[in-house]
């Protein structure tokens with residue numbers, strides 16, 4: 519966000535304070551903010567399509583599917599064609615890749631397509647400098663680094679400059695990475711963050727990009743996306759481990775209740791400031807947190823936004839084990855490498871036996887949380903809180 523748009527949002531917020539009767543809505547916010555956001559033009563998009571044809575190196579099926587999906591989303595919108603039969607493998611893979619983009623707006627898909635092509639052309643220019651083993655790194659993610667090694671697929675949130683806040687694009691990238699990891703040959707999957715934060719939660723600027731259908735459409739699309747996103751954690755078939763390298767906020771905390779194991783650095787903190795943001799719990803935390811830590815402790819976190827230290831979170835059962843930050847990475851990865859060598863089918867079956875009794879309930883909780891949030895996102899409390907953040911008046 520530029521200083522200019524920040525000043526405009528601030529002015530908007532100040533005028534709401536000075537004139538409380540004035541209705542400040544997301545479309546008003548959008549007027550100022552999204553006009554300044556970077557957008558790929560039709561010309562950029564066409565140039566990118568031409569560049570794809572000139573690529574010297576085959577980018578691989580995964581990237582080609584992503585390009586296909588983004589192209590379809592950018593030109594036709596959400597996938598609405600019938601799902602191909604199970605034996606129509608190629609078309610089914612294409613359909614899956616397009617369908618997973620959900621309601622991603624056409625303009626965002628166009629921008630993502632252009633960005634992806636640009637990353638391919640720059641990586642092919644520097645391919646002679648590729649690190650040994652770099653072929654194990656999955657290409658095509660803009661805000662994630664996904665690697666597979668020693669039987670472990672590591673999905674690292676890679677937006678340290680924004681404290682790993684999850685943008686709309688990142689929600690889709692994480693879903694894609696989880697779906698891919700669920701089918702790859704790794705035995706366990708790890709989610710972690712790059713930099714000093716594990717994750718600062720939902721990117722609060724996600725709500726400044728209002729589609730033509732207005733704030734109702736934005737809330738509806740966001741609820742659908744959130745439901746799919748959390749659904750990927752509920753359904754993930756292999757052991758899923760969080761390596762919480764630093765503070766976690768919002769959805770970075772709530773989804774931890776859906777992991778099998780959570781290791782934390784003693785620098786990590788756990789904060790769900792839903793009250794301050796006019797929001798309500800998501801990530802199935804309205805069910806998992808009371809179950810994990812008891813209703814009273816869960817209420818203190820989810821209603822009043824009490825921030826927990828790593829040791830407190832461990833004492834309350836949300837975290838499996840805490841390590842001093844100085845030895846965190848070494849200890850955790852040594853342990854994970856040992857776990858990854860255990861018989862994969864036994865691990866998978868054990869996870870499923872544990873999860874299956876709860877799956878239906880978790881999906882129902884997820885649906886209900888998303889329904890409630892859809893209302894919350896249109897509330898004055900939530901809109902004012904988001905504007906407060908954008909105007910930099912509120913720091914947690």
Ligand SMILES: CCCCC/C=C/CC(=O)SCCNC(=O)CCNC(=O)[C@H](O)C(C)(C)COP(=O)(O)OP(=O)(O)OC[C@H]1O[C@@H](n2cnc3c(N)ncnc32)[C@H](O)[C@@H]1OP(=O)(O)O
Nearest residue numbers: 679680681683718719720721722723724740744768769914
């Ligand atoms: C869309 C559908 C799904 C919705 C799912 C809903 C989920 C609910 C939630 O996740 S609620 C939680 C939302 N998160 C927050 O409220 C955190 C907001 N951030 C902060 O309070 C602070 O930034 C901080 C405490 C995380 C870190 O503070 P610090 O002073 O150390 O650093 P900065 O504030 O300077 O941050 C560095 C830059 O990162 C940007 N940033 C950080 N977090 C977010 C965020 N959540 N959304 C957007 N941007 C974020 C911050 O703006 C700085 O950017 P700048 O340098 O360009 O100013």
